[in-house]
Amino acid sequence: MSVPVDDHLPHPHDPFARVAPEWAAGRGPMVVKLGGAAVDDPEKAPWLWSALATLHDAHPGGLVLVHGGAVAVDRQLGALGLASERRDGIRLTPESHIGPITGVLAGSVNKALVGWMNRAGASAVGLCLGDGGLCSVRRTQRYAFDAGRVGEIVGGEGRLVHTLLKNGFLPVLCSIGLDDEGAPLNVNADEAAAGVARTVHASALLLLTDVPGVLGRDGAVIHELDRAAIDRLIADGTVTGGMIPKVRGALEAAEASGVPVIIAAWNHPGTLETLARGDWAGTRIVPAAMAGGQHGTHAGQRPAREPSAHASAACAAGP
Numbered sequence: 001m002s003v004p005v006d007d008h009l010p011h012p013h014d015p016f017a018r019v020a021p022e023w024a025a026g027r028g029p030m031v032v033k034l035g036g037a038a039v040d041d042p043e044k045a046p047w048l049w050s051a052l053a054t055l056h057d058a059h060p061g062g063l064v065l066v067h068g069g070a071v072a073v074d075r076q077l078g079a080l081g082l083a084s085e086r087r088d089g090i091r092l093t094p095e096s097h098i099g100p101i102t103g104v105l106a107g108s109v110n111k112a113l114v115g116w117m118n119r120a121g122a123s124a125v126g127l128c129l130g131d132g133g134l135c136s137v138r139r140t141q142r143y144a145f146d147a148g149r150v151g152e153i154v155g156g157e158g159r160l161v162h163t164l165l166k167n168g169f170l171p172v173l174c175s176i177g178l179d180d181e182g183a184p185l186n187v188n189a190d191e192a193a194a195g196v197a198r199t200v201h202a203s204a205l206l207l208l209t210d211v212p213g214v215l216g217r218d219g220a221v222i223h224e225l226d227r228a229a230i231d232r233l234i235a236d237g238t239v240t241g242g243m244i245p246k247v248r249g250a251l252e253a254a255e256a257s258g259v260p261v262i263i264a265a266w267n268h269p270g271t272l273e274t275l276a277r278g279d280w281a282g283t284r285i286v287p288a289a290m291a292g293g294q295h296g297t298h299a300g301q302r303p304a305r306e307p308s309a310h311a312s313a314a315c316a317a318g319p
Contacts, residue, residue, distance in 0.1 A: 028203040029061035029165055031257075033068075033193035036210060038266045039109060040071040042116050049120040051272035053170075056122055058276040061203055062165040065117070065124075065172045066196055068189030069109040076104045090140075093148040093186040102184045105174040114172050122170045129153070129187060130178030132160030135195055137177030137185050151177045151185025153195030161200050190253055197257035205257050206275070206282075207250060208266035213283035214247065224284045226291035227251055247285075254287040261285045 032052065038045060056063040070091070077084045080100055085092045093101060110126045117124035129135040135156040140147055161171050175192035177185045187195075190207070197205040213221040225233075230247055254261040264271045264282025274281040 027060045028201040028259075029064050029161070030055070030059050030204050030206055031064045031066060031193055031197040031200070031202045032206045032208060033066050033189060034113070034208055034266070035068045035070070035189055036266075038208060039067050039069050039113065042112060045267060046116075047269050048266055048272075049116040049122075051269055051276075053117060053120040053122040055272050055276045056170050058278075059203075063170055064161055064165075064196060064200060064202070065113065065170065066175065066189060066193040067105075067109065067113055067172070068175055068192075069105050072104050072109050073101050076100050087145065087147075088143060090143075090147060090150055090188055091186065093150050095149060098149040098184055098186060101186050102176050105186075106176045106184075110172060110174045117170060117172060123168055124170045124172050125164055126172050126174070127160075128174050128176040128178070128184075129156075129192060129196070130176070130182075130184075133157050134160055134173075135177055135192075135199055137187060138179060139185060149183075149185050151179070151187045153177065153187065153191065153199075156195070156199040158200035161196075190249060191256070194253040194256040197253075197259055202257065202259050204260050204262055204284075205253060206262045206264060207253070209263055210265065210267055211263075212265045212268060212271065213263045213281075222283050223280060224286060226286050227255075227288060228291070230285075250285045251287075254285050258287055258289060260287070260290060 032055075038048060042049070052063060052065070073091070074084060077097060077100060082097055082100070084097070091101075106126075106128050110128075114124045114126040127134070129137060133156065135153045137151040138154055140150045140152040142152060164171050173192070173196060175187045175189040177187050177192075179185055193205055193207070196202070214225060216222055225247075230251055234247075250261045250263055262275075262282045262284050264275070271281045
């Protein structure tokens with residue numbers, strides 16, 4: 001018999017001891033998207049896993065980790081003599097590729113990250129998007145071309161994740177979904193994180209990157225941005241080239257999930273420590289529903305000033 005689970009239960013390690021951090025949107029869990037070097041070679045940053053375990057304990061709703069693993073997938077496909085093609089920012093996934101991709105993401109990469117989180121003192125549980133009906137996934141219909149077994153999240157139910165969080169576990173989700181027939185689908189990790197954040201009623205989505213956030217020309221991190229500020233920075237030529245899709249991707253994730261997206265550095269221990277204290281870190285990108293007309297502030301300031309006229313942006317795209 002299923003038991004209803006409150007979507008906004010506090011984390012059991014710290015029940016009601018903390019109010020929701022000021023950068024969050026309620027007491028739901030924080031979804032953290034991991035990618036890049038942190039996933040490809042976790043031994044390079046052993047402190048990261050301890051910092052995530054600390055943030056899991058400190059945040060009222062706990063953490064949910066979502067990861068990709070593009071480098072590991074490329075390596076495995078190459079070893080099998082399978083050429084991988086990307087188009088419009090996604091990895092085309094023919095039938096012959098979905099098995100190896102699933103094995104890497106749901107197998108070796110996921111279990112390595114679970115192992116590192118357990119070593120750091122968390123009780124981690126490795127899952128895929130399809131486990132427990134967390135995310136309903138179908139073959140993507142967004143592209144004019146056939147992307148193969150690429151999936152998109154179209155719904156879901158967060159009971160499994162909330163049950164795990166309520167009992168002190170830390171879910172670690174790979175970006176493999178299951179279609180209605182139970183067959184695997186490859187979901188872009190950034191899109192997976194946004195979909196999970198929406199499904200579990202997250203308080204925020206944290207994109208851990210190799211940069212501290214969106215930077216002004218003076219090198220200071222801009223505190224908060226919304227669509228209007230981002231469009232203005234792109235229009236005036238401040239944000240250019242490869243930075244444009246990266247910043248827009250973070251905005252799309254905020255709009256898709258309905259919660260703020262925080263761009264912050266995974267390779268700086270102080271970032272997660274600051275978040276664990278409930279303070280601001282990185283750049284918060286807010287969806288339209290939360291935008292209050294006050295954006296573009298720099299680190300150390302509350303979002304109460306007009307946006308900076310000049311900023312440069314950098315954030316890592318998902319696998």
